[in-house]
Amino acid sequence: MTEIGQQIRYGDGVAANPVPHKGVLVGVGALLIVLTNAVIFILPPLLPIIQAQYGLATVAETTWLYTALTLGGGAGFILLPRLADLHGDRNASVAAAAFLTVGALVPAVGDSYPTLLVGCILMGFGGAAQLLPLGFLRRNLGDDGITVGVAVLVIATGVGIVVGMIGGGFIVETLSLRSFFILLTVVCAATTIACYVTIPHAPPAERAGRIGALGTVWMIAWVAAILLTLTQGLVWGTAALVPLLIGVVGGIAWVRVERRSTSAVFDVALMKAPLVTASCLCIALFAAVNSAFLLLLSTYAQIVPSDLRPSDAYGLGLSALQTGLLMAPFAVAFLIRGTVLDRALANGRGVQVFVIGALICASGLVWLAVAHDRQWQYLIGAAVIGLGTRIGYAAGFTVVQMAVPEEKAGMAAGVAGTSMAVGFAFGTALISGDLSASLVPTLESGLDVAAKGLYGFGYWLAAVLAMLVVVTVLISRARSRRRVGTHAS
Structure with a gap:
C-alpha cells in the first residue's frame, strides 16, 4: 500500500514514476538557475583576458559575446519552456543542460574567438534552463508549487549573479581561459546527468498542444532584431535603427497574426x-x-x-x-x-x-x-x-x-x-x-x-x-x- 501511495496515476491508467523528493527537485532547480546566471555574469571580469588572449583590436568586438548570449537566450526563452509543456520537463531540462555543456566544450576545444562566439550562442540558448524549474516545481509540488518555484527562481538568480561575478574574478587571478571552459564543461555535464536522474519523466503536461513553427520562428526573428539593436546600437550608430524598425514592425504584425492563430x-x-x-x-x-x-x-x-x-x-x-x-x-x-x-x-x-x-x-x-x-x-x-x-x-x-x-x-x-x-x-x-x-x-x-x-x-x-x-x-x-x-x- 505504501508503494502504491507513492505513485501518481494519470487518466490513461499508466502509473508514473514515484513522487519525487521535494528537496531533491528544489536542489536541481536551484542548480540550473545558479549555473545559468553564473555563466552570464562570469563574462564581465573575463573581458580583458579575452581581448588580450585572442588579439581583439577593439572593445566593440568583445560586445559580440554579449550579443551572442542574448540572441541565443532570446530563442531559448521562447522555445525551451514551451517544449517542457509539450514534451515533458525532464526532456526539456536535459536538452537545455546539454546545450550548456556543448556551448562550454566548443571554446574549450577550439580555444579561439570564433569558437567562443559559437559557444556563447549555444550557452545563451541553454541559459533558458533557468525558467524550467518554474514548470517542474509547480507540476510536482502541488499547491505550494508556484510559491516555491518563484522563490527558488528569485533566490537562486541573485546567488548566481554574484557567484558569476566572484567566480570571474577568481578565474582572472588563478586559471587560464581554456582551463575555465574545461571546468565549466564538466560542471554542465554533471548538471545534465542530475536533470536526467532527478526530474520526473511524466506524460506531457499539454497533450493536445503543439508549437506553431511559423509563429515561433517569426517571434525569435523580431525579438532578436530588437535585442541586436540594444546590444550593438552604440557600435553601429544610426545603422542600428534598421534592425530596430524591422523588429518593431515585425512584432506588431506578429501580434496581429497570433491573435487569429489556432497554434499561437x-x-x-x-x-x-x-x-x-x-x-x-x-x-x-x-x-x-x-x-x-x-x-x-x-x-x-x-x-x-x-x-x-x-x-x-x-x-x-x-x-x-x-x-x-x-x-x-x-x-x-x-x-x-x-x-x-x-x-x-x-x-x-x-x-x-x-x-x-x-x-x-x-x-x-x-x-x-x-x-x-x-x-x-x-x-x-x-x-x-x-x-x-x-x-x-x-x-x-x-x-x-x-x-x-x-x-x-x-x-x-x-x-x-x-x-x-x-x-x-x-x-x-x-x-x-x-x-x-x-x-x-x-x-x-x-x-x-x-x-x-x-x-x-x-x-x-x-x-x-x-x-x-x-x-x-x-x-x-x-x-x-x-x-x-x-x-x-
Whole structure:
C-alpha cells in the first residue's frame, strides 16, 4: 500500500514514476538557475583576458559575446519552456543542460574567438534552463508549487549573479581561459546527468498542444532584431535603427497574426488576464534596473584613480574578485523570504507588491546617485536594490504563473523570461550609452573611460526606470476598473 501511495496515476491508467523528493527537485532547480546566471555574469571580469588572449583590436568586438548570449537566450526563452509543456520537463531540462555543456566544450576545444562566439550562442540558448524549474516545481509540488518555484527562481538568480561575478574574478587571478571552459564543461555535464536522474519523466503536461513553427520562428526573428539593436546600437550608430524598425514592425504584425492563430506561440488569453501584460512590462523594467546597477557598479569599482588626471580622478581601484564581493549584499537580499508579500500576491494585491518593490529599488538608486565613491555606500545600495529587485521579480513571475493552468506553466515562464531578456538588454544599452556620452583618457593604458559625473546620472536614469513600474501598474489597475465599470453598466 505504501508503494502504491507513492505513485501518481494519470487518466490513461499508466502509473508514473514515484513522487519525487521535494528537496531533491528544489536542489536541481536551484542548480540550473545558479549555473545559468553564473555563466552570464562570469563574462564581465573575463573581458580583458579575452581581448588580450585572442588579439581583439577593439572593445566593440568583445560586445559580440554579449550579443551572442542574448540572441541565443532570446530563442531559448521562447522555445525551451514551451517544449517542457509539450514534451515533458525532464526532456526539456536535459536538452537545455546539454546545450550548456556543448556551448562550454566548443571554446574549450577550439580555444579561439570564433569558437567562443559559437559557444556563447549555444550557452545563451541553454541559459533558458533557468525558467524550467518554474514548470517542474509547480507540476510536482502541488499547491505550494508556484510559491516555491518563484522563490527558488528569485533566490537562486541573485546567488548566481554574484557567484558569476566572484567566480570571474577568481578565474582572472588563478586559471587560464581554456582551463575555465574545461571546468565549466564538466560542471554542465554533471548538471545534465542530475536533470536526467532527478526530474520526473511524466506524460506531457499539454497533450493536445503543439508549437506553431511559423509563429515561433517569426517571434525569435523580431525579438532578436530588437535585442541586436540594444546590444550593438552604440557600435553601429544610426545603422542600428534598421534592425530596430524591422523588429518593431515585425512584432506588431506578429501580434496581429497570433491573435487569429489556432497554434499561437503564447496564449492570447494569457496576455488579456488582469495585470499580466503590466507584469511582463514590470519584469522588463526590473531587469533593466538590475543590469544598469551591475554595469554602473562593476565599471566604477574597477577604475584606478591614479590612472586618471587629478581633475578627472575617480574609482575604487578594486580587482574583479573584490568587485564581485562588493555585490554580495545584492545576492543576500535575494535570500530573504517574503512570506507576507507571497500572501499578498495570493490574495490579489499584486499592484501593491509591485509598488513596494519599485519604491525600494528607487530609494537605493537615489542613494547611489548622490553617494557612490566609497565601498560602504555600495554595500548599502546593493542590499537595498537587491531587496527591491527580489520583490519585483517575485511579483512578476507569480502573477503571470497564477494566470494560467498548470499545463501551461512553461508558456507563462517563457513570456516572463522573454520580457526579462529584453529588459536586461535595454538596461545595458541605456547605461552603455550614458557612460559613452563623455570620455576622459587614462594615463597609462591610453584607453578612454567615462567621465565621473555620468555615473550619478546613470543611477538617476535607473531610478526613473524603477518609478515607471509604479506608473505601469497604476495605469493597468485604472484600465481594469474602467473595463469592470463598463461591463457592469
